Amino acid sequence: MTTATVTSTPARQARQRRRTRSVGFHVLAVVVAVVILYPGAWMVMSSFKPSGEIVGNVNLWPETWTLDNYVSALSGIGGVSFWTFVLNSLILAVGSVVGVVLSASVSAYAFARISFPGRGVFFAIMIGTMLLPFHVVIIPQYILFNSMGMVNTFLPLLAPKFLATEAFFVFLMVQFLRGLPRELDEAARIDGCGHWGIFRRVLLPLMRPAVITSSIFAFIWSWNDFLGPLLYLKRPDTYPLPIALRLYVDQTSVSDYGAQMAMAVLALVPVLLFFVVFQRYLVDGVATQGLKG
């Protein structure tokens, strides 16, 4: 009897201490979470408030609920339907995904699996382009695409994706390929596969996680891109959502915050959906990126 109580006291103390620490952890984490989530929650809740009730209203819960903001957001801008903007954004985002996955996976295979003269230099250059300020190329690229009559088409925005200019994706896939055993290549080669066979039939199917991560990032970055469409798309019927959103903010009177919030929410819906469904891939993709440098 007595021995049992003696041994249980330090154990109970330890458990007590662990519980206190756990409570402290959750209190701190929740405080951070509230600060982080507040702007997003404020945006969503404001989109259901009458316009006059938004600015300066700290309370999240609407006093009166309304869908009017969504009605005016969905009614389009300057004669162009809201769904046209959605369609433009979708074409750009899906096109980006296709381009990035095709070009980055093939280029990554060359870097990770084939030995040829110049590979090391090109790899170093590829890493170097990740550090290069993108703005140094926008003027000459504009001059180039303008001279080819491509302004107001999606080509200037999609062509770079098909040419693997975003080194992040190539690097991500190189890192993933380096983690796959080389014996796979050798086995396939003994079975008579050339490089294309090894890539297409053996490695590409195994690269699924890297392909999924790249696809999600390519989609979201294209969906949120503002500078690219701002440079190349000048006709309202070619606008993707971010540019339409900007036009909307500029055109509507300053007081119509409700409709602005509604449209801001609608523009983020696909990104948030992707996030909810694929958060593991996204967060792990970011996490591994910093470690294997």
Add this chain to the structure above:
Amino acid sequence: MTVSAATAERSGPAGVRGTATSSSPARGGAGPRRNRADTKAGYAFLSPWLLGFGLLTAGPMLMSLYLAFTDYNLFRAPTFVGLDNFAALFADARFLKSAQVTAIYVVVGVPVKLAAALAVAVLLNARHRGQGAYRSMFYAPSLIGASVSVAIVWRAMFIDDGVADRIQQLLGFPAGGWVGDPGMTMPMMILLAVWQFGAPMVIFLAGLKQIPAELHEAAAVDGAGPVRRFVSVTIPMLSPVLFFNLLLETIGAFQVFSSAFIISGGTGGPADSTLFYTFYLYIKGFTEFRMGYASAMAWVLVIVVGVITAVLFRTSRAWVHYTGDVR
């Protein structure tokens, strides 16, 4: 089964090649024919990147280097003006202002953001239930932070008599606007950057997980308290990740554009207080069509970012600690 077609296609040499290389996969045993085939295949597979690099990065960089020494407006042929653009830049008050705005944003914003990221990463690294959910939640702003939607929300929150104003009064600070006050737009922009601490936090967290627990235990046995352990164990072990985050965030901070563009309504105001470097470059290049001048700006940016990167790499030898197999 699936490889049978390829086997039939090139059965002869493939078999020979397979046996020759299986013993030494990296290099050596392969004959010159294999090397030539690999070279061809290498360039074929790399062709998308090679084309992209040549046509959309290297070529344009050379072109903008040339344009930087010319007067060019897209409609008339460029005329060579020597160093005039660079001389004009450093006499241009708005250029100097934009450089100053960007410098403050980088020098203050990046350390604050990284400190927040590190603090929260250390908090989350203590293994408690719900850690994964918090990690995802805190990462979310990094995904949407650069979007126009968030910029619109930020403007609505920080406008005069807006939510930010109310909150600062609730906390006992004097009332005052943000968006309309040239002295307050920088804190507002830095808050927007810090709000997106999630991406570096995730990278810090992955780095923290790689620190062997024995190191902390050994330090604790030697009598080191939590602060001492953080400074003497965590920071040195985390230094490669810290360096990576510092480099990435610094380069990223130099390129901030869309949020400042939306929040200021495309003006860079009030009083040019949100006229970031890339924003002014955009105005010069694409609203005034002074493309030679804007190219000179672009090259000044490349040189500044290049020098900072080089300095970071140089100093990293003194404070970045690589263990064993890494590098």
